[in-house]
Amino acid sequence: MSETHTRLLVVDKAAIEPEILQRLSVRSDYERIAAGEPIPSLTPGTLLVLTPEQARVLVTRQDSDADSNPDAIAIVLWREALNTDLDATLVDHPMVVGVLDSSCLADTTYATLNVGLRRLQHMDGSRAADMLERVLEIGRALSSEKDLDTLLDLILTYARDLTNADGASIYTLDANGKLYFRLWQNFSTTARSSAQKTLVDEYSSIAGYVARTGEVINVDDAYEIPKTAPYRFSPAVDSSIGYRTRSMLTVPLKNKSDEVVGILQLINRKDQLNVLLSTPKDVASHVFPFDEQSQSVALALAGQAGVALENSILYKDIERLFEGFITASVKAIEARDPTTAGHSFRVAGFTEGLAVAVDRADGDGLRDIGFTREQMTELRYAALLHDFGKVGVREEVLVKAKKLYSHQLEIVEQRFKYARVSKAREAYRQLIDLQQERHLSPEEFAARRREIEEMLASEGKRLEDFLRIVLRLNEPTVSQEMVPDDLNAVAEYKFPGEDGEELPLLQPFELKDLSLAKGSLNAEEWKEIKSHVTHTWEFLRLIPWTKNLRRLPKIAYAHHEKLDGSGYPRGLTSAEIPIQSKIMTIADIYDALTAPDRPYKASLPVEKALDILHAEAREGKIDPSLLKVFEESNTYMRTVENK
Numbered sequence: 277m278s279e280t281h282t283r284l285l286v287v288d289k290a291a292i293e294p295e296i297l298q299r300l301s302v303r304s305d306y307e308r309i310a311a312g313e314p315i316p317s318l319t320p321g322t323l324l325v326l327t328p329e330q331a332r333v334l335v336t337r338q339d340s341d342a343d344s345n346p347d348a349i350a351i352v353l354w355r356e357a358l359n360t361d362l363d364a365t366l367v368d369h370p371m372v373v374g375v376l377d378s379s380c381l382a383d384t385t386y387a388t389l390n391v392g393l394r395r396l397q398h399m400d401g402s403r404a405a406d407m408l409e410r411v412l413e414i415g416r417a418l419s420s421e422k423d424l425d426t427l428l429d430l431i432l433t434y435a436r437d438l439t440n441a442d443g444a445s446i447y448t449l450d451a452n453g454k455l456y457f458r459l460w461q462n463f464s465t466t467a468r469s470s471a472q473k474t475l476v477d478e479y480s481s482i483a484g485y486v487a488r489t490g491e492v493i494n495v496d497d498a499y500e501i502p503k504t505a506p507y508r509f510s511p512a513v514d515s516s517i518g519y520r521t522r523s524m525l526t527v528p529l530k531n532k533s534d535e536v537v538g539i540l541q542l543i544n545r546k547d548q549l550n551v552l553l554s555t556p557k558d559v560a561s562h563v564f565p566f567d568e569q570s571q572s573v574a575l576a577l578a579g580q581a582g583v584a585l586e587n588s589i590l591y592k593d594i595e596r597l598f599e600g601f602i603t604a605s606v607k608a609i610e611a612r613d614p615t616t617a618g619h620s621f622r623v624a625g626f627t628e629g630l631a632v633a634v635d636r637a638d639g640d641g642l643r644d645i646g647f648t649r650e651q652m653t654e655l656r657y658a659a660l661l662h663d664f665g666k667v668g669v670r671e672e673v674l675v676k677a678k679k680l681y682s683h684q685l686e687i688v689e690q691r692f693k694y695a696r697v698s699k700a701r702e703a704y705r706q707l708i709d710l711q712q713e714r715h716l717s718p719e720e721f722a723a724r725r726r727e728i729e730e731m732l733a734s735e736g737k738r739l740e741d742f743l744r745i746v747l748r749l750n751e752p753t754v755s756q757e758m759v760p761d762d763l764n765a766v767a768e769y770k771f772p773g774e775d776g777e778e779l780p781l782l783q784p785f786e787l788k789d790l791s792l793a794k795g796s797l798n799a800e801e802w803k804e805i806k807s808h809v810t811h812t813w814e815f816l817r818l819i820p821w822t823k824n825l826r827r828l829p830k831i832a833y834a835h836h837e838k839l840d841g842s843g844y845p846r847g848l849t850s851a852e853i854p855i856q857s858k859i860m861t862i863a864d865i866y867d868a869l870t871a872p873d874r875p876y877k878a879s880l881p882v883e884k885a886l887d888i889l890h891a892e893a894r895e896g897k898i899d900p901s902l903l904k905v906f907e908e909s910n911t912y913m914r915t916v917e918n919k
Contacts, residue, residue, distance in 0.1 A: 282396045284389070286325040287311050290354040291378050296386045304393055317547040317561050320348035323392045325376070328353055328362055335369050341548065350392045352376055410438065411573065415580030423649075424588045425471040428459045431581045435540055436461065438577060439525070439570045442553055442563070443543035446529075447476060447483050448585065449536060455487045462543075464553040465517050482507045483539045486526045490536050492575065493526040496565040520559045525566040527574050529582035537586050540578055545570055602660050609666050613674040619867055624659035625914055626863035631655055633909035634859065634902065641901045645855060650824040655856045658831040662860060665811025673801050678750045679789045685750060688786060692743050695771035695781060699735050702772045703728045742766045742781060752796035763790060809836050809845050831856045835864055838897040850899075858899045862906055865889060865898070882912065 282304040286292060289311045297306055304323070309315065311327055315334055318324075326334065331351050338349065352374045355362060366372065373395060374388040414434045421427045432444040445460035455476040476484055482493055485507035495501060498509040498521045514521050523545050529538035544553060544563045551562045566574070610617045635647050647655065666674060672681065680688065707724055710716065716724065745762050767787050770778040782790070789798050797805060816829035834857035837843035839850040869885035880888070886907060893900040906912055 282393050283307075283319060283322040284325075284393065285309050285316075285322060287327055287330060287354060289327060290325045290376070292325070292376075292385055292389075293382055296382060296389070299386065300389055300393065303397075317564075318349055319547055319564055319567075321396050322348075323350045323352065323373075323389065323396055325352045325354050325389070328355065328366060331372065332363070332366060335366070335371055338371065348396075350396055352388060352392055411576045411580060414438075414577060415584070418580055418584035419587065421584070422588060422591045424585075424592050425459070427584060427588045428471070429461075431540065431577075431585070432459060432461045435542060435574060435577055435581075436463065437549065438573050439542055439566065440546045440549045441525075441542040441544060441566075442546055443519075443521075445483075445541045445543075447487070447539040447541075448473075448589070449487060449538060453487075455484055455539070457483075462517075462519070463549075465519060480508045482509060482524070482526050483541055486528050486539050487536055490528045490530070490534075492528070492571065493524075494566055494571055495524045495526075497522050498524045520553070520556055522559055522563045523565045525571060525574055527571075527578045529578050529585055531582050531586040537582055537589070540574065540581065542566065542570075542574060602657060605664065606660055609664060612671050613666065615675055615677070616871070619871060620660050620663055622867045622871070623662065623860065623863045624656050626866060626911060627659040627860045628652065628656050629911040629914045630859050630863060630902065630906050630909070631856070633905045633911055634855075637905050637909075639901060639904070642905065651856075654825050654828050655831065655859070657825065658828045658835075658856065659860050659863065661816060661828070662812065662832045662835045662864065663808060664815055664832070665808040665813070667815070668811035669804055669808050673797070673804050676796050676801065677752075679752060679792050679796050679798075680750050680786060684786065684789075685746075688746060688782065689743065691781060692739050695769075695779075696732075696736055696739055698771045698773070698779075700728075700732050702776075703732060738769075739781075742769060746782075746790060749790045752792070753794055763787070806836070806844050809833065827854070827856075830854060831860070833857075835860045837861070838892075839899065840896040842897060858902055862889065862898055862902055865892070866906075866912055886912065 284297075284300055284304045284306045286297070286306070286308055287310075288308050300306065311330065315324070315326075315330060324331075324334070331353055334349075334351065349371055350373045351369075351371050353362065353367070353372060353376070355375065355377045358377055358379045360377070362375065367375065373392045376385055376388055380388075418427060418430060418434075421430060428446050428448075432446055435441065436444045442464050443460065443462040446458050448456050448458055450456065457472065457474045457476050459471060482495075485491070486493055493507065495509070499511070501507070501509055509521070509524070511521070513519070521543050523543070525542040525545070527540050527542075528536045529540055531537050544559070545566045546553070546562050547564060548562065551558070553559050553562065606620045610620065631647055631652060634642055634645055637643075637645075678685065707721075707728060710724065711721060742765070745760075745766055749760070749763060767780065767782055769781045771781070773779045792798060795802075813829055813833040816832060819829075821828055831854055834846075834848060834853050837846065837848040837853050837857065838861075839853065839858075841847045841849045866885055866889060869880045869888060870882060872879040889898065889903055889906075892898045893903050
């Protein structure tokens with residue numbers, strides 16, 4: 277890090293030969309100060325030649341300032357004569373490095389001042405080394421932060437602290453080179469903007485110029501920028517908050533490929549970090565240009581911040597890519613079963629909402645349960661992918677809305693029609709046989725025909741009633757219901773076949789499916805549906821999840837388990853089920869009960885759905901504490917956009 281010029285301030289009472297001051301000005305900025313005037317604000321690296329009275333005022337001021345560094349400023353006392361008594365406590369003060377008077381030889385005067393300046397330069401070098409170490413430590417801290425908004429805020433805070441800047445703002449560039457304002461801080465106005473992304477005019481602003489050129493712009497006074505400069509300062513923000521921007525340092529944030537990925541802008545370098553710039557006088561007294569050391573520190577930090585910023589942006593891009601992959605995967609799975617479209621997104625919303633509520637809960641059994649941001653993300657992904665295994669289930673089973681498939685019901689309906697025709701065919705065949713055997717008179721034949729027509733009308737009505745029974749029983753029910761006896765009458769009904777054999781209206785498998793007391797799936801189909809959980813596990817465990825997501829497959833695997841061991845596929849008990857899965861189970865059941873898109877049932881009112889959940893809790897199947905939070909936090913009222 278380059279060496280910073282020291283500063284030499286000499287009280288006008290000090291009779292120091294001009295030649296000595298000329299020699300010292302080669303390495304130091306030199307100026308005279310009046311004995312009767314207040315000592316101006318001081319920057320680190322300042323050597324002062326003061327009267328004892330001035331020195332006493334200065335050391336008292338510095339000692340009372342908790343943020344001051346006594347090693348950054350040095351004092352040489354100037355007394356009227358050799359025999360002038362000096363206060364021993366003043367002479368022994370750490371800031372005092374020598375005493376001069378008019379009797380001192382020129383060489384003595386030069387040597388005393390030169391030693392004082394070299395001491396400051398040495399201390400400045402030590403501070404520079406310490407500053408570099410701080411920059412490296414900050415770089416390590418920045419590199420560990422993955423959240424972009426948090427990272428931007430940290431960069432501003434560290435940059436202000438390292439350079440004594442009163443304010444700071446930060447910008448980022450997107451992949452297309454567009455510049456966006458993201459965040460700003462200001463100590464004197466106690467203001468911090470919220471995270472945002474506002475497009476910036478790249479062609480006229482200072483930040484835009486630095487973004488295009490990669491140059492560092494160091495301005496002593498933002499209001500005095502030459503008209504010939506290829507950039508402009510807009511005082512609009514100053515006017516809106518009653519502020520005065522003076523010194524400004526704008527540096528590019530570059531990645532490892534030396535490409536600009538962001539802009540750091542520092543405003544108003546102060547002599548003391550905690551000084552408030554409330555008035556124009558404060559600005560005039562306490563604000564200085566960003567010197568070479570400040571610029572070097574800012575560039576060193578910018579190098580660390582640029583790499584961290586790119587890593588954070590890449591991490592965010594990967595997150596968005598992964599989010600997109602998950603969303604596309606869920607949509608692809610739900611496309612096979614349009615009737616449940618949106619279910620996974622709603623379950624994820626309910627799950628996340630309940631997890632947040634549990635994290636804040638203080639009830640029995642929940643006080644010690646908390647989730648980190650990473651665990652929340654893991655749980656949300658698990659909820660989104662909990663039905664991923666449905667890709668391994670036949671589509672006709674997934675979308676089965678009735679107890680009989682539509683093609684099966686169509687066959688049943690055709691069989692009923694055939695039964696009616698068969699009954700008529702058999703009756704008229706018998707009439708013809710009777711006519712051939714007995715030679716019925718026209719009157720007898722007509723009477724027999726009327727009997728057949730009456731019988732066929734009765735049978736037709738009976739078959740219509742039977743079909744209505746079949747259609748009614750083909751509708752699935754949500755709760756367990758007894759199968760009515762009239763289905764037995766349908767099952768016992770026979771009609772003649774082509775060869776006169778008796779045929780049933782319903783095949784055994786049709787009768788079995790229509791006899792289902794609940795739902796639309798028979799045992800074999802229900803087993804296949806249940807297999808989606810195992811398929812989910814088998815698919816998800818093949819993915820090389822990151823450390824923060826490694827439990828995702830296990831969480832999704834247990835979302836149909838029940839606390840009493842009655843769940844599936846493994847029959848786990850409460851102690852074996854992750855708390856995340858217990859949360860997801862409540863969300864999954866609730867959405868299944870209230871979803872308006874299930875073809876095999878009407879959606880239940882919220883109150884009825886909650887009653888069913890409470891019944892499950894009383895039976896020891898779901899966690900009553902979690903259900904209580906689900907209800908009291910109004911998580912069940914959450915609406916989730918079907919993405």
